[in-house]
Amino acid sequence: MGFPLKPIIVLVALILALPAGAAQLTIELDHTQKTWQTAELLKHSSAQTVHIAKDVSYKREMRYRAVPLAELLPGITAQNHLQAVALDGFAAELAAAPLLQKNGARAWLAVEDPAHPWPLLGNGQHSAGPFYLVWTDPQAGHISPEQWPFQLSTIKQLKTVAERFPALLPDPTLAADDPVNLGFALFQKNCLACHRLNGAGDAQMGPDLNIPYSPTEYFGGDFLKRYIRDPQSLRHWPQAKMPAFTTSVLPDADLERLLGYLKHMAGRKQP
Template structure:
């Protein structure tokens, strides 16, 4: 055991090496090398970085420039080295005003700090945002340690088991909650066994959290997971009201309650 820990520590201490990122769109695919991205990168100041919990400075490329020909109606998935799979609507990524998406690129000559003691950095590639409040950008829209970005069909098309009752109107509050679930939860959680994430537990099997959190405890847990269950290795972020307003939180919980009655074994 000691030898394994020693090897892990050694690996963490090794210099950051150059990496590559493949972006797969329906009409084009390109693999970018660290050096190529750094040549076109700008210096970007990020206030209150979601992952580092402080102000950070990066060399970064506007993500929209790496997505030629993509339309706002498109859908993307950013896959991280640890299995985190962020589902991303294309529209916010293509914006040039307000909240703006940037691909931060870790320079091997100037590596980023570790995310925590004993952990690697957010590199080699990290999706960061300037002025995120303008677009109500969720913490789940800041995937780090990105290994690839690909265009996919919508979540509902790929995973029918996630969908609410099809009899509901498109603007029904349950469907609004489903959209919020995709934005805030699906990067880490599956539901009914459906989804690509491998980080958090399934949110409907064997039990839906609305079945075992009474009163307002589920909402309190989403607001600040560490206030109810505190442990050092917890990964779930807190969803402040600035990111997930109270009305949207109600819609999200409403979707989960609805899905508790639509359990499907994978």
Template sequence: MKSILALLALLLSFPVAAAQLTIELDHTRQTWQTADLLKHPQAQTVQIVDDVSYKHNMTYRAVPLAALLSGLKPQSHLQAVALDGFAAELSAAPLLEKTGARAWLAVEDPARPWPALAQGKPSAGPFYLVWTHPEAGHISPEQWPFQVSRIKQLQTVAERFPALLPDPTLAADDQVNQGFALFQKNCLACHRLNGAGDAQVGPDLNIPYNPTEYFGGDFLKRYIRDPQSLRHWPQAKMPAFAASVLPEHELDLLLDYLRHMAGRKL
């Protein structure tokens, strides 16, 4: 027994291993090592107020994400893939901003590992997309992917997954289409719909049943606002979407999209 405890203590004493991040753009592909990013000429120490994942202020060594996306156009579309299957869909324009809400790639130093996200869980490393002044860009929690292993340029969600599209006869500014845009920003990182999407974290939101079909009254809204208040279990991953992140009128638009798609099952 003592030898087992000694072995565990030895393993826990080892520093976090270095990692690598692959960035695949249409015009280039590059793999970055932890050490290279920590020594990047634009790397600096950044203070993150009320970090989305850690729920308190954090300090990171980070590189402006725009510095790693040279040549990318604002109208492009990216996906950040995490080690656990989380796949964040990201419009390039906010990532390239140098003022207001600014995106940073935080890099976990093996010599100074970050704390665990929760008891029994790993840290947010090795790479974590964080934001300074996120309130200036209306940045949602799904735009803070952690444990990132790859960032790749892709076609838009609508081009890749036509099964997600609302009725094509609807006007571009219809409430359902506005809700579709919010679904891409806030939900698609964890959920699929009609079997379409790259995420492998949460359940499909239309097959076999759409949540608007089994959440009565205002319970779906309450669940989105605070999942643990309706379904509490230790391993739950869905974050709470406060009104500061998803205002009430936007939540209504998101639900309009889900209700609409309940009638468009594949």
């Protein structure tokens, strides 16, 4: 028995009508949800060409067609919290305040034009597209490499990390300005996009940083500091994804606070 041709012809026509390489980004906020298509964003009234002097992913100068991210976050305030999820499971936790800034470090959603694709990130890899969170003047806001998520699929509003994952919390008797609590804030900014701790977190890339052991328990001397500063200097392999956290991104004092949090949490393991 033959198949009817009309449905097949219609299906083929629909497929051919789709723009090659088109993609979509979903933004889920508490009060609204919108899915943006590539073409919509490229034609957005606020879209412009931005110059990135030193791109975190490409390690060189880049230019992108981009929209100020704040323009895509209606109703979001500085007190809110967002998560940017990539196609590979990378989940960047983002305080809303820096994303809303119009001066200094400014967040942009770079949009890959299918007609002019971006370079590949490496042999056998994809580009940073279809959507990539980039920053102009990032040094003005001490923007971490983890705040440059690429291959984005979703941006969503969530409760804070502390509210969602109590297993990450330091001893509640510590003062708010205790170095351990300051280290917890740094952990959220620099580590939680790739790593879980005590099994808590949304990331699916790196290992848990407390279960079964904290790196502070098996890295002796200053080797953990050296590893964070330059992972490839201690463990070299082609598939490594952890970036180097230089002093411009993570000053020495902040690195000490981060390590202080990890050491503290080594004594607060949860099954």
